[in-house]
Amino acid sequence: MTATLGDSPVSRKETTNGPKPILDGKRGPGVQFAVYFGVLAPLVALIAAVPFAWGWGLSWVDVALFVFFYAFSGLGITVAFHRHFTHGSFKAKPWLRVVMAIAGSMAVQGPVITWVADHRRHHAFSDREGDPHSPWLFGTSPLAIAKGFWHAHMGWLFDRDKSNAQRFAPDLLKDKAIVKVDQLFWLWTLLTLVLPGIIGGLVTWSWWGAVTAFFWAGLVRVCVLHHVTWSVNSICHMIGERPFAARDRSANFWPMAVLSFGESWHNLHHADPTSARHGVKRGQIDISARVIWLFEKLGWAYNVRWPTPKRLDKLSVTA
Template structure:
């Protein structure tokens, strides 16, 4: 196979057939899952000896809202779906803060998510709870695969195919390359703040655990639940081609990502809460950026289009 042929194959293939890179991705995925889990267990164990104060709670909530918010606003709705445009400084901040959530570099995240949408709940979907590489998945196996197992069993998504626009942006490429740096900074910030606020080493340790590892652990599983839980349990306001569901219980921890059936019905919409009662903090944040002139071309479906696509336009029950 010539070099030119390899280049063409890489551009056209949706996944990368390279065992070395696959093994590297699996080792990276193991660290992504394992390190926050160890930190979470350590924080829970320390509770028995030192308890928890408002400092740790504040650091957890503050860092959680910032990083998970940047993941949903930036990684998901902006970079993956291009639901709005933003100035380079805003894009950089969203990419950096989203990286601190510990869910992978921005280009990898966006490419994988686009891959999921193109083949949602079909054999090529990286994390469907129903089918994987042509094999039907049982209930428990499907839940495990779609939540965590896919990190270790799915083929590596080709970012050149799915995220060419991001690869052509030097700023985003650089931020993506510095992913581990942002992770370290995201852990250092709550540790330093915890130490400064309490003026103790224990305060720094607890800041690291709660504002760092626990925050990362909870945020990861909240986001991953959208690809697993929200494809199994919940209501379907729209008859989309896959099994996405609106799950109200996931709305708060994902800052609006729980309206998953809405999202699959209108994937390019910056607003996921399509009804007045559907809480969507991420949509509110994007609208705030729009009013401040920091975001524009904010995509949202018209009420007429929403009504036309509903399974039952007269249905007004609250989704669970």
């Protein structure tokens, strides 16, 4: 029996010949090289960050650019790739869809259609065989848990399996504008790394300002955002509170709430995947939900699926 994804296209329609396969072959060598480079290059930059800052300093220009590009690309993942494109938590005007797809692409976590296919597959088989990044696929012994953490956090990225986009993202494959953004992923990756350096160089009017901005707001920023996102896959399926009934081990991990823009309120998300707000209890900061609220007020977003008290009561483990 195939698991469903709420109101996503996956659950509404399958072919008359039965469900499409989970995987769509293997990644090509070029794509696999890009994965290795995209993951390891920022990681090397982060490792070098401490001695770099200690020896040459860190300017306020670098900090400001880091914060701006972190927010722009990070919200591109949480608001756009995740809540809008994957789960349909809200509808958006066509121009906003394109801008959001570009913003998410600038997080360098893969093209939009690939990202969405992987994440819908994750929900369809959450913490079971078929889930691309569950930490619970190897057992519960200490060694198995360590192996599972590595796999869920970033090890799964080095596997060559490719989620079947025809099965998990057929709606996006039919959207010409989004397909174009997907095809230009190389351009968004180049811009997200080069633009901070260009801006830093112009603001400081120095080559050194360009170099430090490229390093901090480009490479290091991408690496930090990578690990925050991956921590939702790993930590938020291992430890934390579970106030809502979900069919998997998703949990809320409050220390990551701000850095993840509200994504670490992961238990409610898996209990109610299409909800536009994940942090629903008092004091649970959800920046992504606030951004969606702002889009709605401006008339750019509509049909927003806000949680209701009745719905939350039904999902509560104490209900």
